[in-house]
Amino acid sequence: MTAADLRLPNATALALLDAAQALLAEGGTKALSARAVAERAGVRKGLVFYYWPSLDALVAEALTRYYEAQLEVLERAATTEGELPARMHAMVDAYLDFAESSHAYARIVQEQVAGRGAHLELVATHLRDVVALVTRGLEGALPARGPLSLPHFHLTLSALMVNYFTYAPVFGRAWWGKDPLGRAGLAERRAHVHWVVDACLSALDAR
Template sequence: MSKTQKYDMILDALQSLLEQKDIQTISVSEIAQTAGIGKGSIYYYFPSKDAMLEALVERSYEKPLLTAKHLADQTEISPFTRMAMIFQACHSSSLEFRKSDHTSSAANAPENAYIHQKFLNHLITELKPTLTRIISQGIEDGLIDFDNPEALSEIALIVLAVKIDNTLVPSTPEEIHQTIQGLVSLMERGTGNPEGTLNFLKIL
């Protein structure tokens, strides 16, 4: 059995257990038993249960993020179009997370928030460098007027991730839409673009 197969078996076991129990009550021994491998093998791949959970989040929701990164690196495309791709990737990843999230029936509120926090951290961390590069190119091309592209990308992603995930600050669809509209309006003014320039970034 290859290392990759064992790695995936461990994550498959954790994912299966999360459908029935919350993360705090799942032991490493239980994960090993479900995976059909020795407990010692678990620690060869993961230093802790927390590391396993982070790897599961990364594996489960990486596809839309990788797609966005690939498209965003195509510098012949307008930076605004590539920003829309990043926004859409954020949206798609959150939809996938909610669709396959089995914690709501098995876990209590703190447990649910813990897993969602892992997802949000992964989403923002992964997309921030890509969005920063896109904004930086827009600045270089004279299309965007802003002094700190890294800060702008982080602000945009935090607002998008939190509102789209809709667990940390639960909101109605109308409230989410208003927040996204407000974000787009602030980005237009802050980057020196006329009102309506970034309308296509509104993904909701």
């Protein structure tokens, strides 16, 4: 079920999709009911099931939208010219750019993974796609197995970035000293991540 499979590429159907995506971003899956989606789109609940086979199908499509957008951004960075360090920093920047442009992404993925959400399989497939893409981008630069292998570093770096967006708001401005998701806060985190990448790269060199 994708947007193209709709009865018609109807404005109402797309408004429902937009509404679902907005609700997802604001309150996660638990804020997303058929009634809420309809209300947000300015129509009655019945229409949700006229245009979409089920609420799950609608949510799955909303999630897929996020994933495709992210994959596209990463794809560009992974095919950057240059040496390994440059490519790694480019991919980190691409990841952070995407996360900053849609703050909800991190929370949505983590909610599914940690809460064993109804769409875990979709998320898992997407994550495997991302890892495959990153693997292509960093081919041969790291040991094939063991604690310094690419899967470990991928998990590590994505954790560094994803968790900032989910945890920093919990700590809040008072504790963090500045708005974690404000311009300065985001720039500081970006600097931190790049610093850690460099620390790891030079330790790998020194091996």
